Structure formats: structure tokens, C-alpha cells
Amino acid sequence: MLKDRAETGQLQALLTQIGAGLDDYLKFEHPDALHPGSQWRQYLDIPLPRQGVGIAQVTQELVSHVIPNGSAVPKPGFTSFITTGATSAAALASTAASIAAPQRYGHTAFNFLEELSLQWLASMCGIAPLQGVYSSGGSVANLLALGAARQFAFEQAGHDAAAHGVDRPVSLYASAQAHHTIQRSAAVLGLGRRSVRAIDCDDQGRAHADALLEAVLRIGKEMEEEMGKASDRR
Structure with missing residues (x-):
């Protein structure tokens, strides 16, 4: 059964591949994923697999077929939504938190920084003291x-x-x-x-x-x- 365990290591090598794919994506030289002629859905829309393909292929498919067909929101000058793309610092912090602090319980360094940044935000807006939480949107x-x-x-x-x-x-x-x-x-x-x-x-x-x-x-x-x-x- 050991072969069926989810991969929880190799992050440095795997994230290097994902990071390279994202850097290429942020050049915005790829076709528009929303164009009617896009073929990505035909590749991804497959029946339920009988067995996994392994972390190496999953990473490759993310880089080759998923990341290039993402949203245009991060593109400079894109103004159709109020949301923006994550800066590098935000992307790094989010990735680190998803692994080292996957929930809000416990006074970890991640949760402390969230509270501290909210205090900073309140101070910047002149409404301190203030308590709150970050929402998903x-x-x-x-x-x-x-x-x-x-x-x-x-x-x-x-x-x-x-x-x-x-x-x-x-x-x-x-x-x-x-x-x-x-x-x-x-x-x-x-x-x-x-x-x-x-x-x-x-x-x-x-x-x-x-x-x-x-x-x-x-x-x-x-x-x-x-x-x-x-x-x-x-």
C-alpha cells in the first residue's frame, strides 16, 4: 500500500518546475484560454482514471496544459474584474501557508502575521484599533x-x-x-x-x-x- 500514498516531498524540485511554468505564463505570450478555438478542455476532460499517473506527470500536465490556460486577470492592463493577480511575495506566502499552516487554529507564526498585517492595515486607514479577518473575496x-x-x-x-x-x-x-x-x-x-x-x-x-x-x-x-x-x- 506504500505506493498508493500521496506524495509529500520533493517540493524543491517540483516547485521549481511549477515556478518556471508560471514565469512563462506571466509573459502572456500564450493563446487566450477563453478563445472558442482553444483545445485544452478536450485534453483535460477525461473519464475517471483507474489509477494515478504519479507526481511527475501531474506536475508536467500542470505546466503544459493547466497553467497556460489560466485566467487573464494577472495581465497588466486587465481591468474587467476588481481582483488582480498575486504578486510574487503573496504567491510565496500562500504556498508556504498551504503547507505549513493549512488551518487557522493555533497561534503559529502564520496566524500571528495575519493578525499583525490586519493591525497594520487598520493603522494605515486611521481606524485602529480594529479586529477582523481576511475573506476569500x-x-x-x-x-x-x-x-x-x-x-x-x-x-x-x-x-x-x-x-x-x-x-x-x-x-x-x-x-x-x-x-x-x-x-x-x-x-x-x-x-x-x-x-x-x-x-x-x-x-x-x-x-x-x-x-x-x-x-x-x-x-x-x-x-x-x-x-x-x-x-x-x-
Whole structure:
């Protein structure tokens, strides 16, 4: 059974090959993976193998068929998404962490550096002291932020939403230009997609402060009246 064990060594030699492939990729001299004429999917889309091919072939296939057909996001001048490609330092740190600190538990050097970098970020933005976590992207960041806001808002009303759930109608005000994950997060958090109130924006994408105030006052009054009617029916 020893031959079936996953490879956990040879990292220096294997990462050297991967690194060379990535350096070639970052020259952006390869064909566009999204072009309709690309053939990479036909090579990779195979039936379930009966046995493994070994770490050497896996590495070679990564270099030959996977890396060259990656995303164009890291390319200088690419502006179709808010994300960017990892710098060399970030790629090295991520690789090291995936091997030496694969989870968040334990006060290792990796976890300490994450906390320290968050403190530095807060200091740079002038909002220290601040605690937080890095998220995997904007979608998760919106969910985390709205979850924290929900908990804080309900605690101010004397209710623990995390322990007992949402016990009353709420409204969430967002720019009409806000990302669609705001509605998704509202659904996941039990607030409801319809609780998100879109606020009109100007020609520069900024929400109108007057429209926000008007919506808060109007919807707040409507919700109070509705809750009063529900109380009378009981």
C-alpha cells in the first residue's frame, strides 16, 4: 500500500518546475484560454482514471496544459474584474501557508502575521484599533460585514439574532449600484432579499444622501404601522 500514498516531498524540485511554468505564463505570450478555438478542455476532460499517473506527470500536465490556460486577470492592463493577480511575495506566502499552516487554529507564526498585517492595515486607514479577518473575496466579505451589522443592530434592540434568529422585519439600505451579493447575503442571513432597499445614485455612482434619508423615514414609518396592525390582530 506504500505506493498508493500521496506524495509529500520533493517540493524543491517540483516547485521549481511549477515556478518556471508560471514565469512563462506571466509573459502572456500564450493563446487566450477563453478563445472558442482553444483545445485544452478536450485534453483535460477525461473519464475517471483507474489509477494515478504519479507526481511527475501531474506536475508536467500542470505546466503544459493547466497553467497556460489560466485566467487573464494577472495581465497588466486587465481591468474587467476588481481582483488582480498575486504578486510574487503573496504567491510565496500562500504556498508556504498551504503547507505549513493549512488551518487557522493555533497561534503559529502564520496566524500571528495575519493578525499583525490586519493591525497594520487598520493603522494605515486611521481606524485602529480594529479586529477582523481576511475573506476569500467580495462575496464573502459582504456576508461577513452584513452579519456583523445584523448582530450589532439587533443587540442594540435587546435581541440576540445569532442565538434566536431574526424576530422582526428589517430594512437594509444599499446603493442601486451595489453588488448583487448584497441581496444574496440578506437571504442567507435571514433578512430576506426584499429587505434590501435600493437608493438611487447620481451620474458618478454615488447614492443620493437625500434619497437615503427619505427612504429611511418612509419605510421606518411603514414598518411601525405594519407592526402595530399585527399587534392589534393578536
